[in-house]
Amino acid sequence: MADQNDTPASPAWLRLTAAATCLGVSATTLRRWSDAGRVPCFRSPGGHRRYRLDDLHGLLRTTVPPLPEHTCSPASSHEPSPTSLPPQAGDGTALTLADTALRLQNLAHTAASGLDLPIVLIAWLVDPGTATILAAYPPDGAPSLGLSRGDLVPLRMIPLAGPTIVSGSPSVVEDLSHATDIGGRDIDYLRHVLGARTVLAVPLLDGGQTSGALVALGFSSMRHF
Structure with a gap:
């Protein structure tokens, strides 16, 4: 049961489209899951659906399949290892890391298309303070952030990624003008230099442990969803 301060108008709740993006499903699928x-x-008096971040986090823990392992270290190449991955469920074929990178790239594209979030990054933890960018949308990444696919960077350079990986919970800042800390990136830089308004981060699981994050930046408020 939500407490007095945890109301459907608070940052702890997401609208339908934002919640669907957190789960990596379509809004139609999330509606069907809710109805089931x-x-x-x-449901607000106007009939709009609102979802608690804690409930989404619980669903992610039980439904998100582990991402395949990959080897990478701060001294290694940014190119993925050619190691084969476990067979994909149902078809018996092995996927290469290149296949997985393409799937992650498609996930980044889908997330960017589903919301007004034109910059999407998928970061994977290499060590407690370092992450590699496995996928980015646009494909050339976010030059203004100094981040592109294949980069190996300090975790603090990726907005909200650190707090999200540590907590294992989705994080959202609907309006950076009201934020005081997003875990690393200077808020004034994001707001006034990049013109960003919104930051959303979703944990990615590997073997039940949070090992990465999907991070999206938008340039308009999410309040219209």
């Missing part, structure tokens, strides 16, 4: 009781939702 798979994930709780609150």
Whole structure:
């Protein structure tokens, strides 16, 4: 049960489209899950659906399959290892890391298309303070952030990634003008130099442990969803 300060108008709640992006599904799928009781939702007097971040996090823990392992170290090449991955469920074929990179790139594209979030990064933890950018949208990344696919960078350079990986919970800042800390990146730089308004981060799991994050930056408020 939500406490007095945890209301559907608070940052702890997401609108339908933002919640669907957190889960990596379409809004139609999330509606169907809600109607089936798979994930709780609150309906506003106008009939709009709102979802608690804690409920989404719980669903992610139980539904997100582990990402395949890959080898990477601060001294290694940014190119993925050619090691084969476990067979994909149902078809018996092995995927290469290149296949997985393409799938992650498609995920970044889908997330960017689903919301007004034109910059999407998928970061994977290499060590406690370093991450590699496995996928980015646009494909050339975010030059203004100094981040592109294949980069190996300090985790603090990726907005919200650090807090999200540490907590294992989705994080969202709907309006940077009201934020005080997003875990690394200077808020004034994001707001006034890049013109960013919104930051969303979703944890990525590997073997039940949070090992990465999907991070999206937008240039308009999410309040219209």
